[in-house]
Amino acid sequence: MRHSTRRMLAAGAIALTGALALAGCSGGTDDGGSSADAGGGADLTPVKLQLQWLPQGQFAGYFAAADQGFFEEEGLDVEIIPSGGDIVPQDALANGDVDYAIAWVPKVLGSIEAGANLTDIAQIFQRSGxxxxxxxxxxxxxxxxxxxxxxxxxxxxxxxxxxxxxxxxxxxxxxxxxxxxxxxxxxxxxxxxxxxxxxxxxxxxxxxxxxxxxxxxxxxxxxxxxxxxxxTQGAMLQDAIWADTEKLASDTAYQETTVKFLKAVIKGWVYAAENPEEASQITIAAGSAWGPSHELWMVNETNKLIWPSTEGIGVIDEAAWDKTVQGALAAVNETGAHLITEDPPATAYSNEWIQKAHDELADAGLDLTGADFAPMDVTLTEGGQ
CATH class of the missing domain: 3.40.190.10 (Periplasmic binding protein-like II)
Structure with a gap:
C-alpha cells in the first residue's frame, strides 16, 4: 500500500483543528485533496463525514482511507470532522450539516423515534466493545x-x-x-x-x-x-455509518457517492486490519492525543470488533439488529425514561448500498470478511507511551 505524507498531514490538520476548536470544526481545511483531479480530470466530489469523537484508533479506517488516497481514487474529497461531545453526529446529519455520520445504533434509534430520517448503511462494528x-x-x-x-x-x-x-x-x-x-x-x-x-x-x-x-x-x-x-442480552450494535434516508431514496448523485464512499471506507478498514502499526501512526498524525502503545492497542482492539465479518464488512446482521432493537425497547433508565417505545421504521437500516460496494470490489483482491484476520499482541507501557 502506498503512503502519502501529504494526505496524512492534511487529514491531521483537519482533525487537529476540530480537536482544538470543536464547535468551529465543520469548516475543515481548504486543500484536503480538492485541487487534485479524479481519473479523467473531473473535480472531486466534496463529502463531509462526522465522527462521534476525537481522532483516535476507533476511526482508523476512515483516516487510512484519506491517507492512502482511497477516497481520491473514488473521486471524493472527504472532510473528516471530529467531535468532542459538543457535536451529536446524528443531529449534524439530520440537520444537513454533513453527508454521513458515525454513531452507535441505539443512540440513533432514539433520534429516529424523535423524528430524524436516517438509515444505517454500513454496520462497521459487528460486536459491542x-x-x-x-x-x-x-x-x-x-x-x-x-x-x-x-x-x-x-x-x-x-x-x-x-x-x-x-x-x-x-x-x-x-x-x-x-x-x-x-x-x-x-x-x-x-x-x-x-x-x-x-x-x-x-x-x-x-x-x-x-x-x-x-x-x-x-x-x-x-x-x-x-x-x-x-x-449479555444487553449487547447493542455500535459504530455504524448513517446516511440521509430521503436522499438515499431520491437523489441519484447521493446514491452514487454513497457507494463510492463505502468502497473507500472498506479499503481503509482492510488496510487498518493488515497494517495496524501504520494505521495507528496515521491516526496519531491525524490529531490523536494518545501515546503510541495506547493508539496501537486501540487500533488492534477496534479491528477485533470489526473482523471477522462473516457476511462482509459493513453488512448488517438482521439478528444483531433485532437484538439491539429489543434491548432498546426493554431499556428503562433510573428516572423511568425509555430509549424507544416502538419498533423503528424499515428504513432505519439497509444493506443495499454496502452490498453494491462489495459487488464493485469483488475483483479487487480484498479480504472483505476478515477470514485471514489475526489480531496482534500489543504490550502497553505506562501512560500508553
Whole structure:
C-alpha cells in the first residue's frame, strides 16, 4: 500500500483543528485533496463525514482511507470532522450539516423515534466493545451483581446497554446508583465507583497502563473483573455509518457517492486490519492525543470488533439488529425514561448500498470478511507511551 505524507498531514490538520476548536470544526481545511483531479480530470466530489469523537484508533479506517488516497481514487474529497461531545453526529446529519455520520445504533434509534430520517448503511462494528470493570475482589462477576452497587456510566446515550442488560436480568434500574464518570478511569481508581464503564479499545487500556501503587508495577487483567456486554442480552450494535434516508431514496448523485464512499471506507478498514502499526501512526498524525502503545492497542482492539465479518464488512446482521432493537425497547433508565417505545421504521437500516460496494470490489483482491484476520499482541507501557 502506498503512503502519502501529504494526505496524512492534511487529514491531521483537519482533525487537529476540530480537536482544538470543536464547535468551529465543520469548516475543515481548504486543500484536503480538492485541487487534485479524479481519473479523467473531473473535480472531486466534496463529502463531509462526522465522527462521534476525537481522532483516535476507533476511526482508523476512515483516516487510512484519506491517507492512502482511497477516497481520491473514488473521486471524493472527504472532510473528516471530529467531535468532542459538543457535536451529536446524528443531529449534524439530520440537520444537513454533513453527508454521513458515525454513531452507535441505539443512540440513533432514539433520534429516529424523535423524528430524524436516517438509515444505517454500513454496520462497521459487528460486536459491542463496552465493558463494566470492577476490582477482582468486588464480587461483581455478572449483571446480576450490579444490584445495590455504584455503576459508572458516561451518559450521552452510552448508558443504554447497562439498562438493557439489567432489564434482561429482571433488574430494576432504580436498584443501582448510576454514577456519571468522565471518559477516564480516575473515579474508579479512587474508589468512587464499584464498576466503571470502559471500552475494550480505550478505558480498559487506561487501567492496564496505570501503575499499581501497592506493587509499583502496571495493573494486569488479574486485578479486575470484567463484564462484557457482548456476552449479555444487553449487547447493542455500535459504530455504524448513517446516511440521509430521503436522499438515499431520491437523489441519484447521493446514491452514487454513497457507494463510492463505502468502497473507500472498506479499503481503509482492510488496510487498518493488515497494517495496524501504520494505521495507528496515521491516526496519531491525524490529531490523536494518545501515546503510541495506547493508539496501537486501540487500533488492534477496534479491528477485533470489526473482523471477522462473516457476511462482509459493513453488512448488517438482521439478528444483531433485532437484538439491539429489543434491548432498546426493554431499556428503562433510573428516572423511568425509555430509549424507544416502538419498533423503528424499515428504513432505519439497509444493506443495499454496502452490498453494491462489495459487488464493485469483488475483483479487487480484498479480504472483505476478515477470514485471514489475526489480531496482534500489543504490550502497553505506562501512560500508553
Amino acid at each position: 463496552t465493558l463494566q470493570v470492577s476490582w477482582a475482589d468486588s464480587g461483581i462477576d455478572s449483571i446480576a451483581d450490579f444490584e445495590g452497587k455504584k455503576i459508572g456510566s458516561w451518559g450521552f446515550g452510552n448508558e443504554w446497554e447497562i439498562f438493557a442488560a439489567m432489564a434482561a436480568e429482571g433488574l430494576d434500574a432504580t436498584t443501582v446508583q448510576i454514577i456519571t464518570q468522565d471518559f477516564n478511569m480516575n473515579a474508579f481508581l479512587q474508589g468512587d465507583i464499584d464498576a466503571a464503564q470502559a471500552m475494550t479499545y480505550n478505558e480498559y487500556a487506561q487501567l492496564l497502563e496505570t501503575t499499581n501503587p501497592d506493587t509499583g508495577e502496571l495493573y494486569t487483567p488479574d486485578d479486575f473483573n470484567v463484564v462484557s456486554y457482548e456476552d
